[in-house]
Amino acid sequence: MAMLEVSNINVSYGNVQALWDVSIHVEEGKIVALLGANGAGKTTLLNTMTGMLKPTSGEVTFKGERIDNLPSDKIIEKGIAYLPEGGRLFPEMTIKENLEMGAYPSTLWKNRKPDLERIYGMFPILDERRSQLSRTMSGGERQMLAMGRALMSNPTMCFFDELSYGLSPKMAQEVFKIVKQLHSEGITVLLVEQNVYQTLEIADYAYVIENGRIVKEGEGHAMLEDDYIKQAYLGV
Amino acid sequence: MTLFISILINGCVLGSVYALVAMGLNTQYGVARILNIAHGEFIILAAFITLDLVTKNHTAPFVGFAVAIPVVFVISFALHRTLYKRVKDISANDGAFEGNAILAAFGIYFIVQNLMQTHWGSATAAYQFMPYSVKIGPADISAGNLVVLLIAVLICIAYNLFLSQTRLGKAIRAAAQDPAAAAMLGVRINTIMALCFAIGGVLAACAGVLISMKEPFTSISGLGYTTIAIIIVVLGGLGSVKGAILGGFILGYVGFAVSVYDSGFMLSVFYLIVLVLLIVRPKGLMGR
Numbered sequence: 170m171a172m173l174e175v176s177n178i179n180v181s182y183g184n185v186q187a188l189w190d191v192s193i194h195v196e197e198g199k200i201v202a203l204l205g206a207n208g209a210g211k212t213t214l215l216n217t218m219t220g221m222l223k224p225t226s227g228e229v230t231f232k233g234e235r236i237d238n239l240p241s242d243k244i245i246e247k248g249i250a251y252l253p254e255g256g257r258l259f260p261e262m263t264i265k266e267n268l269e270m271g272a273y274p275s276t277l278w279k280n281r282k283p284d285l286e287r288i289y290g291m292f293p294i295l296d297e298r299r300s301q302l303s304r305t306m307s308g309g310e311r312q313m314l315a316m317g318r319a320l321m322s323n324p325t326m327c328f329f330d331e332l333s334y335g336l337s338p339k340m341a342q343e344v345f346k347i348v349k350q351l352h353s354e355g356i357t358v359l360l361v362e363q364n365v366y367q368t369l370e371i372a373d374y375a376y377v378i379e380n381g382r383i384v385k386e387g388e389g390h391a392m393l394e395d396d397y398i399k400q401a402y403l404g405v
Numbered sequence: 406m407t408l409f410i411s412i413l414i415n416g417c418v419l420g421s422v423y424a425l426v427a428m429g430l431n432t433q434y435g436v437a438r439i440l441n442i443a444h445g446e447f448i449i450l451a452a453f454i455t456l457d458l459v460t461k462n463h464t465a466p467f468v469g470f471a472v473a474i475p476v477v478f479v480i481s482f483a484l485h486r487t488l489y490k491r492v493k494d495i496s497a498n499d500g501a502f503e504g505n506a507i508l509a510a511f512g513i514y515f516i517v518q519n520l521m522q523t524h525w526g527s528a529t530a531a532y533q534f535m536p537y538s539v540k541i542g543p544a545d546i547s548a549g550n551l552v553v554l555l556i557a558v559l560i561c562i563a564y565n566l567f568l569s570q571t572r573l574g575k576a577i578r579a580a581a582q583d584p585a586a587a588a589m590l591g592v593r594i595n596t597i598m599a600l601c602f603a604i605g606g607v608l609a610a611c612a613g614v615l616i617s618m619k620e621p622f623t624s625i626s627g628l629g630y631t632t633i634a635i636i637i638v639v640l641g642g643l644g645s646v647k648g649a650i651l652g653g654f655i656l657g658y659v660g661f662a663v664s665v666y667d668s669g670f671m672l673s674v675f676y677l678i679v680l681v682l683l684i685v686r687p688k689g690l691m692g693r
């Protein structure tokens with residue numbers, strides 16, 4: 170039984186269908202990658218798994234429980250954290266307030282003080298500037314804050330949408346290092362990435378999505394050797 | 406000197422009430438995206454409720470808060486859950502919703518104003534509240550006005566503490582800045598929007614009780630306050646609560662100073678200020 174199981178979901182925006190019969194499963198403790206071109210449906214899939222979109226058919230289960238009909242605060246309380254594309258920080262709120270919003274669901278809010286300290290310990294750069302407005306931070310610092318905010322809920326599983334997008338190679342390295350560290354602590358990670366090579370290097374398993382359909386899946390390292398992946402995504 | 410102190414204090418009184426009115430409008434627009442043309446009607450409704458309590462039930466005007474706040478809160482919340490939810494459902498996108506919501510608010514404006522006119526008539530309404538003055542330096546300042554100032558400032562402070570310190574207040578600010586991101590973190594965005602619309606109504610109700618204490622009003626005075634609130638919100642910056650307070654005090658001072666000369670010029674001067682500001686700083690004093 171996989172920790173997260175997506176079975177045959179179909180998702181539409183109005184009359185336009187964006188996901189077709191998509192199934193994926195994520196085993197506990199693994200890093201799983203979701204790859205695909207712009208507009209393939211990666212973000213749509215993440216939004217469906219976090220309760221932002223309702224599938225027209227199919228189901229999503231987490232630790233054996235159905236979550237596709239739950240509101241997002243309940244899904245977060247079950248242990249899923251979501252770092253949306255672009256970070257989506259609150260520009261006019263301080264670092265501390267942005268972090269607190271990561272513990273917004275009521276059962277987490279009560280416990281937010283120790284969680285704040287834990288995140289400050291993990292990201293010292295945030296600790297130094299608790300009362301700085303997030304809009305005044307650099308791109309790299311912002312992504313640290315977005316990760317910290319996602320981790321405030323003490324998740325057992327994280328969805329990261331395009332973590333390395335727009336970061337310098339050095340900063341991207343840094344971010345991937347944190348993902349590996351989370352993995353070593355037993356946190357399950359679902360990574361959506363454009364940075365295919367670096368992602369497949371750390372992923373245990375990967376799915377490729379094209380035009381709303383899963384077209385390929387396999388072990389991370391095997392995917393690196395795959396002719397189709399090499400041609401379509403690695404440009405060799 | 407006497408005139409200077411009088412303008413200094415009475416401008417402050419007017420400004421504090423304007424700040425409340427504008428904060429309410431801004432809370433409704435900033436999160437729920439409804440430019441509430443009927444805002445002023447709820448100010449006047451609260452003023453009439455207070456008037457009835459004082460003249461018919463012989464209570465202190467402060468009791469107006471205890472009655473008007475829940476009444477306006479419930480009406481506003483219910484309006485958002487029914488009328489504005491329906492408007493949202495039939496609007497193709499956010500832009501269309503903002504336009505349709507203004508039209509719906511106009512409807513509410515006419516209905517509430519007509520009901521008030523039917524019930525309370527069109528005559529000027531007023532009651533006496535602390536009708537004596539205190540000497541501040543050489544100037545005689547109305548004691549009632551000082552109490553109004555004190556209460557308005559306390560409400561402004563309390564509302565800002567609510568926004569900056571409480572879980573709900575932070576959710577409201579987050580929803581104003583990025584509703585989709587707030588929803589992803591578990592904020593129930595539809596509830597927050599209805600609450601913000603109702604909280605905006607509560608601020609209007611508070612302003613209404615205070616206005617009844619300090620000046621006469623009629624069943625058609627509401628639109629004047631809505632207009633001033635819109636001017637302040639444009640002046641201070643859309644969605645900025647601090648901008649609403651700053652803008653409120655600026656218009657309060659300017660308004661009082663002009664009214665010493667001739668109150669007929671007040672609105673024209675306000676429009677002039679906004680016109681200049683829109684040329685110099687189109688996003689408002691505190692806007693981004």
Ligand SMILES: Nc1ncnc2c1ncn2[C@@H]1O[C@H](COP(=O)(O)OP(=O)(O)OP(=O)(O)O)[C@@H](O)[C@H]1O
Pocket residue numbers: 182185187205206207208209210211212213214254
């Ligand atoms: N809110 C929306 N309304 C209508 N269509 C949408 C909406 N969001 C996404 N789509 C469409 O759904 C499809 C999948 O979009 P999605 O954002 O999931 O792609 P993606 O794989 O995340 O792409 P990217 O790499 O650019 O982020 C696209 O064709 C897109 O135009």
Ligand SMILES: [Mg+2]
Pocket residue numbers: 211212213254330
């Ligand atoms: Mg995407």
